[in-house]
Amino acid sequence: MGRTVIHNATLFTATGKDAFRGDLVVEGDRIASISPTSAQLREGDIVIDATGLFCMPGMTEGHAHLSFENVTATEDLITPCPETQVFTAARGAKALIEAGFTSAYGASEAKLKLAVAVRDEVNAGRLPGPRIRAGGLEITVTGAMGDESKAHNPRQGPSTIVDGVDEMRRAVRLHCREGIDNIKLDVSGDPFYPATPAHTTPMTFEEILVAAETAHAYGRKINAHTRSIEGSKRCVRAGVDGLFHTEYADEELLDMMEEARDRIFVVPTVGLFAQIMAGEASAHGLTPEVGGYMNIPDLLENSVKTHSELRRRGIRHLIGGDYGFGWSKQGTQGRDLKFFVDHYGYSPAEALLCATRNGGLAMGYGGDLGTLEAGSLADLILVAGDPLADISVLSGPEKVVFVMRAGDVQKSTLPAASLAVAPALQAAE
Numbered sequence: 099m100g101r102t103v104i105h106n107a108t109l110f111t112a113t114g115k116d117a118f119r120g121d122l123v124v125e126g127d128r129i130a131s132i133s134p135t136s137a138q139l140r141e142g143d144i145v146i147d148a149t150g151l152f153c154m155p156g157m158t159e160g161h162a163h164l165s166f167e168n169v170t171a172t173e174d175l176i177t178p179c180p181e182t183q184v185f186t187a188a189r190g191a192k193a194l195i196e197a198g199f200t201s202a203y204g205a206s207e208a209k210l211k212l213a214v215a216v217r218d219e220v221n222a223g224r225l226p227g228p229r230i231r232a233g234g235l236e237i238t239v240t241g242a243m244g245d246e247s248k249a250h251n252p253r254q255g256p257s258t259i260v261d262g263v264d265e266m267r268r269a270v271r272l273h274c275r276e277g278i279d280n281i282k283l284d285v286s287g288d289p290f291y292p293a294t295p296a297h298t299t300p301m302t303f304e305e306i307l308v309a310a311e312t313a314h315a316y317g318r319k320i321n322a323h324t325r326s327i328e329g330s331k332r333c334v335r336a337g338v339d340g341l342f343h344t345e346y347a348d349e350e351l352l353d354m355m356e357e358a359r360d361r362i363f364v365v366p367t368v369g370l371f372a373q374i375m376a377g378e379a380s381a382h383g384l385t386p387e388v389g390g391y392m393n394i395p396d397l398l399e400n401s402v403k404t405h406s407e408l409r410r411r412g413i414r415h416l417i418g419g420d421y422g423f424g425w426s427k428q429g430t431q432g433r434d435l436k437f438f439v440d441h442y443g444y445s446p447a448e449a450l451l452c453a454t455r456n457g458g459l460a461m462g463y464g465g466d467l468g469t470l471e472a473g474s475l476a477d478l479i480l481v482a483g484d485p486l487a488d489i490s491v492l493s494g495p496e497k498v499v500f501v502m503r504a505g506d507v508q509k510s511t512l513p514a515a516s517l518a519v520a521p522a523l524q525a526a527e
């Protein structure tokens with residue numbers, strides 16, 4: 099198998115080291131070497147002149163809804179048939195990889211197996227896309243977020259509704275049987291469901307616990323939509339792996355999360371609410387004024403407070419989450435990086451660690467993903483710009499000029515002049 103040599107790039111390894119200029123060699127699906135000195139070329143090496151480009155690990159979308167596209171209401175998730183939505187999810191995967199996201203840590207999808215189908219096609223090399231830990235349906239309880247029914251109007255939401263531990267166990271087992279990697283529970287309420295606002299906690303500890311035990315028994319991960327303090331405490335106690343949103347906290351919860359920091363991942367998913375309050379969703383009726391009625395300013399304020407403190411306590415944050423709405427395109431998840439810097443107190447380099455190293459750890463692969471080190475999986479991107487000077491260069495696909503996943507080129511807009519094949523007997527530089 100041929101090698102690819104990325105020559106003279108600014109290398110951000112996501113290991114805590116400062117960025118440096120040098121060469122990185124990919125052989126097969128792994129990084130063979132990375133060094134500040136020029137690589138010894140071999141005949142047939144593909145050499146990319148990356149002078150002026152920023153090379154970093156591919157990013158992870160930490161709360162992926164691949165099948166969300168132009169969504170303005172849950173109706174948009176419910177009405178289309180799965181046959182149509184699998185194309186939507188495939189487009190979502192393509193948008194992510196083109197924006198430099200080489201991994202997608204699944205939250206939930208509009209139908210049960212959309213991410214499973216796309217994951218399998220991507221893995222087979224038949225569709226462009228990131229590594230995917232497939233989410234299924236959100237699992238919720240009667241009357242909570244995701245339950246779209248009324249007594250006079252039964253309606254199937256993008257959810258599985260369970261009550262009690264037996265139904266929960268069965269639902270999680272069914273998800274596992276159908277190939278879901280990431281189980282998602284709706285533990286707390288949500289501002290989009292007025293009967294159960296964000297601070298409520300409809301799901302019981304026993305239900306969460308049996309879900310976590312069952313998911314783990316099948317070797318899957320379990321994650322939770324949890325905005326309320328009580329919900330997040332139940333999740334940490336029950337062994338939930340990924341906590342989504344987590345805006346509200348008290349001292350006890352912060353201590354619990356700090357104690358569990360080597361086990362849990364936390365995804366603030368701040369984009370959606372920040373966009374609403376910035377007026378970006380106004381054309382769809384979600385004006386800042388409506389956001390005010392929904393108590394979103396309070397959620398945002400608490401998001402800043404809680405996640406700044408979690409940062410100080412060394413919690414492993416991931417970026418992304420809840421993109422694919424009418425005002426937020428798939429592939430713009432990198433916008434979260436700027437919010438992390440501006441509001442949670444991360445330096446640009448630290449924010450990049452959330453997007454890369456932390457994401458790679460959450461995906462599984464035992465530390466082989468999310469950093470640029472000899473022996474790591476070759477998931478990397480080249481950026482025409484310096485994210486350390488201007489983090490917003492990662493806000494979309496435009497400046498991401500090259501994407502490699504597992505050693506395979508997934509995107510390249512590099513000029514032909516920057517590519518060369520090393521001839522035989524070329525002397526080392």
Ligand SMILES: [Zn+2]
Pocket residue numbers: 161163205206419420
């Ligand atoms: Zn979500």
